[in-house]
Amino acid sequence: NAGVTQTPKFQVLKTGQSMTLQCAQDMNHNSMYWYRQDPGMGLRLIYYSASEGTTDKGEVPNGYNVSRLNKREFSLRLESAAPSQTSVYFCASSEAGGLSTDTQYFGPGTRLTVL
């Protein structure tokens, strides 16, 4: 089992460019999450998907969109990147549906720089 995988590992964008961060899990988990991690700020929830076909906003959703393509895959899209979106992005999944007390399994992260 690969667990949670993310692509790409690194990305540099210019302001205004768009891109999609990909995430997949092979643990048959119901819930999936996108976080960003900035120095001194901790992990902040961008969006989550409690089950296939549903998505909900987290703490910092502005400037992002998500798609739960199927049970395995959850993508994060930046339509018009801004320097403030320079961060490390983590995808995570958990077994139960909803935002539960289940353990979250994290991917290795995508390091995004917006110039």
Next chain:
Amino acid sequence: SQKIEQNSEALNIQEGKTATLTCNYTNYSPAYLQWYRQDPGRGPVFLLLIRENEKEKRKERLKVTFDTTLKQSLFHITASQPADSATYLCALGYSSASKIIFGSGTRLSIRP
């Protein structure tokens, strides 16, 4: 808004001693609290969960306490080893609000 405070400065501990990390929160008590370990360049890894009605949880050399009166959780690593060096994150879960809030983490260094 809810805030979580973890030691912002790194914690340096001699090998073999007990490391104690704190997680303080304001306002509402969470339904549960989780601790994660994060190594440089990697994603967080779950360690322990403690619920609001539990005082203490143990797993091998790890112990977590949860005091809703003090609004604080303590995370202990006994007989610490250099391999325990990492950043440790606490996360508060609020079931009714469907929300999880992470602290910024405490960097722990264990010197031989």
